[in-house]
Amino acid sequence: MAQFFTVHPEQPQPRLMHQAAEIMRRGGLVAFPTDSAYALGGHTGDAGLLDRIRRIRNVDERHHFTLLCRDLSEIGTYARVDNAQYRLLKATTPGPYTFILEATKELPRRLLHPKRKTIGLRVPEHPVVAALLEALGEPILSSTLILPGDDLPMTDAEDIRDRLSKVVDLVIDSGGCPGDPTSVIDLSSGSPELVRAGRGDLSPFGLDAG
Numbered sequence: 001m002a003q004f005f006t007v008h009p010e011q012p013q014p015r016l017m018h019q020a021a022e023i024m025r026r027g028g029l030v031a032f033p034t035d036s037a038y039a040l041g042g043h044t045g046d047a048g049l050l051d052r053i054r055r056i057r058n059v060d061e062r063h064h065f066t067l068l069c070r071d072l073s074e075i076g077t078y079a080r081v082d083n084a085q086y087r088l089l090k091a092t093t094p095g096p097y098t099f100i101l102e103a104t105k106e107l108p109r110r111l112l113h114p115k116r117k118t119i120g121l122r123v124p125e126h127p128v129v130a131a132l133l134e135a136l137g138e139p140i141l142s143s144t145l146i147l148p149g150d151d152l153p154m155t156d157a158e159d160i161r162d163r164l165s166k167v168v169d170l171v172i173d174s175g176g177c178p179g180d181p182t183s184v185i186d187l188s189s190g191s192p193e194l195v196r197a198g199r200g201d202l203s204p205f206g207l208d209a210g
Contacts, residue, residue, distance in 0.1 A: 002031075002165040004157070009033075009174040012131045020170060021135035028169035029053070031145060031160050034068075035126040036096050036182045036199050037153030038160060040168065041068065041142035049141060050110060056167055058148040064113055066098050066120035067139040068129060074139060075099075075121050078106050085187050088204060094125035096199035100186040111141065118188045128174045144181055155179045
């Protein structure tokens with residue numbers, strides 16, 4: 001059965017954040033709130049984590065996983081970013097965007113899209129995720145928590161505990177999430193391409209939701 005932490009939405013308790021980070025380091029799968037919806041995530045170096053998330057979400061190896069990063073400099077460690085991309089990222093992070101970028105050799109191949117060798121990266125604007133990333137000291141490998149058959153991501157911690165308590169190790173509750181997914185912007189080919197319109201203003205990328 002999953003553990004359940006109730007934390008303050010603006011000033012999450014450091015003790016609980018360090019406990020959550022330690023659960024991740026030991027290979028635990030955690031459901032946690034973000035500035036869009038709840039996500040599933042854990043330690044990037046855990047080989048079994050991908051399979052656990054794929055089973056819960058019923059997605060295959062072509063599914064883009066996302067690295068949640070503390071800041072822009074951390075993104076630069078794991079993705080190739082040119083000057084124009086850097087300016088876009090600087091103007092829009094932290095925020096509700098996921099960026100598809102060409103990965104560097106710092107990332108294991110198993111984390112990448114099998115054909116394109118790309119990875120999703122984002123810097124979320126949420127105090128709980130920021131505290132969790134700080135406690136962990138490295139990016140979190142994550143995927144939006146959308147269950148098979150659902151159209152929208154999960155936003156309520158009690159609901160997540162009811163439905164997933166046997167397949168995750170920890171649920172972090174800090175209240176509800178907006179419920180809208182992030183906007184996904186593909187920057188890997190040079191000019192920005194809209195993959196999914198969600199939260200976040202698209203005008204900095206010269207895009208609109210159509």
